[in-house]
Amino acid sequence: MMILEKTMEEMPSSFTSNEFNKRAVKNGYPPKSLKRKGLSSFIRKYADNAYEGSKTWVKRDKIQDKKIMTDEDMIKHLKGKGYKIMKPVKEWVEC
Numbered sequence: 001m002m003i004l005e006k007t008m009e010e011m012p013s014s015f016t017s018n019e020f021n022k023r024a025v026k027n028g029y030p031p032k033s034l035k036r037k038g039l040s041s042f043i044r045k046y047a048d049n050a051y052e053g054s055k056t057w058v059k060r061d062k063i064q065d066k067k068i069m070t071d072e073d074m075i076k077h078l079k080g081k082g083y084k085i086m087k088p089v090k091e092w093v094e095c
Contacts (some may be wrong), residue, residue: 003029048051
């Protein structure tokens, strides 16, 4: 797995499946392990197809993948999608 991760780091922001497969073999990945679809299932973890049915991939931005939303940002995001956000309210009543 380290060979494939190293290969992904070496790839430019846009690349083809064939380029990735060739570089992975060059980095030590066994050629016999390449199946009919090659390494597309691995590539899909780190990149998106340039367009549907394409063999060209575009790397995802690392910062975007690891962005963590604050509670306030998440509430704004969900409200923007039409969700209602509720919170518990405790009320004290005199006896």
